[in-house]
Amino acid sequence: MISPTELQAIPIFACLEETERQRFAARAADVRLQPGEWLIREGEVASFFVLLEGAVVVVKEILGRTQDVFEYNAGEFFGEVPILLGAPSFAGVRANDDGKARVARFDAQQLLEMVQSSAACSALILQTMTDRLMRVQRFAKEVPTSRVLLIGTRYDNDCREIRQFLSANRIPYEWIDADKDASRMPVCMNGEYDGPAVVVDNHYCVETPTVRSVAEALGIRTQPRFEDYDVVVVGAGPAGRAAGVYGASEGLKVLIVERSAAGGQAGTSSRIENYLGFPNGISGEDLSQRALQQAGRFGAEIAMTRCVEHIERLGDGRYCVELDGGQRVSACVVLIATGVEWRMLDAEGVGRFQGRGVLYGASRNEASNVVGKRVVIVGGGNSAGQAAVFFANYAAKVVVLVRGKGLELTMSSYLIDQIATKKNIYVVPYTEVVKAEGEDHLERVTVRTRPPEGEETMGTYDVDALFIMIGAKASTAWLPESLQRDSGGYLCTGRDLEGWGLQDRAPFPLETNLPGVFCAGDVRHDSIKRVSSGVGEGSMAIAFVHQYLALNNF
16 A cells, blocks of 8 residues: 555655645555566556656567667656547556566546646646657657568569568568669669568568568567477467467467468458447457467467468377478367468459459558559458458549449448448449450459349450459368368368267367367358457357366376
8 A cells, every 4th residue: 555655755746735645645556566567568548657666667569579668767657648648558668677666556537636636746747748758759760660671563472472461460661662663772682673572670681582581580480489289279360369369368378370471361451340349440450460469468379471281180189280391289279260261253364463463352551552543343242342442542443343233232331331432432233354354464354244134244444453352262171181071161060060979078069070179260161251250269269178178188
């Protein structure tokens, strides 16, 4: 408990009357921190803090790296800036690694009372806030704008994958189009463009880069740390991330393996507006990054840019999980959460221009490629609607082609309403792409319109980019043949299983026909294809994993 006498020794409370100090002391939380322990993390609801003993470090995530920015010492206060600006905490704060700390914590209302009740306190708080904002201004001028310089051309598939990976992991990068800005190529390329290159932190040059080589240059983990785990989660989409958060927070040793960037198809959504808890919407990239940070905070291990190639049951009931390159780990439980892949459009010429104007899905980093251009989107689901609304802010014209009579049966009403407000979005019903043409990149598409009443007609659109979102398919050929699938390749679980080998118990609801192999998210048979459903299934799977582990003595 904090006493009024202790507060009197702090400059900000010295200007208050004794009765006011007593009132604040009675309402303060007495927070005692061990060395290195967190007081508040970046993005949390802000509080007002007064440091009574020891020292604390302000920690800020900058360009994908966590950095110590400065220290506060006993007698100083902090937290007033985000409260008075009505924002969440701008940075995290933890105790210094060398010693303990003691902090008085007050809520926002108490800070506002102090500002309003005492002119002296108000002047001190506002002057300190002004000084700190000036410090932020100087800091902003010194911080580099990006860690990665990526050199390539618009149609380099390797560049596109790297850009998607960097965006999904919220690592700022600078893009140089070698076709348009060759004079800016770095010295390490000798002024000549022989293919994509990446410069990391102004000194590490990666020529002929891959997503993995860039990840390793950035210090992102690509290798498992251990040989044995309680749970290996394959895939870091909504279901996999949720399983990582709940599994690690409940004490399980969890490894998440992701072949590209976290988020799955949801991670490419420019804006998700109907996800619970985000009234103003959130991009798929932001949602994915928050979930990964949360999983890592609880101790889940994440191996990026890795593929699981084989799963085999061992004699003791555990599973051997083999990653690309032959590396193996063992696990009591395997959770398949690989999601689905975009269904390919079967039309003449489309395959030839994939990556050269034809793209599956639509991520935010494509915005710079469509400024002032003509865009065609194929599909009538929410992903197509989100892409149309987003690209309408950049492209000169966005045409949405749907095979049905409109969007009402396949798209959320809030997206339909937003599309209706965009003057440069045109929805064309009963229409499909039959041909893609161009020289070295996509230049036009031929479409066929088949209204239920009337004649079939053919038409042509001059187009700079064709984004295809016509549904998805399961990619499960890499899994054991003995794993039960439906006719579409989706994994069967629980009551949908046609056979079960154990006599002493029934399968758990999300368990496959291989005991200890669970499945969650879009890759599961008859699952609901929504982000929130995937999150729910991932968390449910961990509950069943606990029950499974309780029945087996590993």
